[in-house]
Amino acid sequence: MRSYSLDDVHAARKRRDSWWTVYLVDPLACRTALLVANRTRITPNELTVASLVIGLVSAVCFALDLLVAGAAAFYLSFMVDCVDGKIARLKGTGTPFGLWLDYVGDRVRVVLCATGLAYGQYALTGDVRFIVLGAGVAVLDLFRYVNAPQMKRVREIIRESRVEAAELAEAARVWHREYATAVREPVLDLRIVDEPSLGEGDDEPVGAAVDDDEAVEHVAAAARRRGRNRKFSRRLNRYLARRRIRTHLISGIEFHAAVFVVAPVVGVAALVPVSAVAGVLLLANEIFLVYRMWRFTRRHTVSSRQESREHVLV
Template identity: 40%
Template sequence: MTTADRAIRSNEPPGTCENITVAELRELVCKGRDSWWTVLLVDPVALRLVRWTDRHTEVTPDQVTWAALALGLGAAGCFTQGTPGWLLAGALLYHLSFVLDCVDGKLARLQDRRSLFGGWLDFVLDRVRVACCALALMGGQWLLGGDPGYLVLAALVVFLDMFRYLNGLKVAQIRAVMRKQITEYEAAQQGDSPLPVVELTERQLPSVEAVDVHQGFRHRFPWYAEYRTRLVDLRIRPHLVGGIEFQMAVFIVGPVLGQIVGVTLVTGAALVAFELALIYKLLLSTRDFDLTVGRLVPAGAVLPAPAGAPVTESGGWRTPVPE
């Protein structure tokens, strides 16, 4: 693999990839917002692994994904033994597995090898890893002590992990649909370029005109904008206990501290609390969405239907009437 090939894939001038700094690589391949565990504890290592892998190997992102799964299954094997030493080994392997799980996406972005199938594969294998490790960790404790409550805990871990990621995907999908429909409704009404739809809790340039679909949330929680801005400036998402933090607590912190049950229950409760907050924020956003659409087009007006919008018998779309 030549330097020119790498430069083309990463949209950088020839030779840049050979001498790219960690800071430059971070700007190139890291997400704008990520889990605090990832940003603080994983990215410093993962970025250097990405750079080394791109410079010195022919390894593909999908191969890294499979390697992450292999380490995750190794962690599961350690967890089945149940004793403190094996739990520590399992926690270490799980952390290394997660590091590789972060490397694959960054490597794909650097090499411009992102694909729909790769995203699907990464998501599915992550769920397989979590399920196997949950059953192994809790099953190992059940075999040692005979407490069937560990089996219930295993099911709870798998359920919460799936709920978090499916809920996150659906919330993101609904928000994308709202943004798209508002811009299309506005364009259909005015016949010109629609207003950009953004979350006004982001930093914005004063000159940018935007449709605000978060007025209700900002009105109820005025402190949130500053809280969110401070975290986003550090690349940390405001959702402080999400799927990643939950996994790390269950499969690393709990086994290392010897407090598997307590850590799992406390972190699980925190995960549920943050998910409920996310759902509540979505509820307020949908109300703002209805009000915004009602202002863009008079109630009852029929216009050509934007993609995904409800279609009336006449072939147009009908705006909702705000309560």
């Protein structure tokens, strides 16, 4: 059996991950993965099942009001879940069924732990807020995992259509060149361009000169601000990329950590407020991602109309 090094395990990490995983889970998960890879024959799917079982233990602890024990079990369950992916990438033993099992196991663990937490606190206090808390956590998590693959699908469809449009445009250009060569005449370029007005009698002048210096300066200042924002964004992105951290502050992983690790360790009084704040931040992040996807689709739609018009006229 091949002997792996810690560098091999580090190379098997995700290219970018959540800050909670990078700083608070991976240091332990990488060493655990090294031990599992070199000393055992445990498969990634077996690790996924083990993670789900530990998650069930966490849910039982929450239901019995053993909050700290439940938080520790949830952290351990997530850590083992991180190990299975590293082992799969390290040994090349990942399977499509393993992807499905990992996906479904994560959802089951969250639902069980949310149910255990809500039931345990409601049984003790009779406070309906804990029922709302459990339901809200489960619904938010399910929404995130339903929304993410759909957004990915939309982007893939748009990228595929762009590739097809580019191929059609290239084919049209080749045809025009061949046709021009065959008839030995230049192809007339009819693309729409801005031109100066031909006179006062024109109904719709094609172009107009901008004489307002203040307006020009305003546009230039806005362009400079956008440039500075882009530079800052690129620098921040490069800084985070060097540390393998995703750009968003809170994802599902941080949401789970806040609800099932941080809040239970702090105490019962923190369960509702911490979970509520984490839920609002997660929902805001999802709305922002949807907004970015909407902007992406709008840019593609506008680009497609312009390209289509040029393809017809050229």
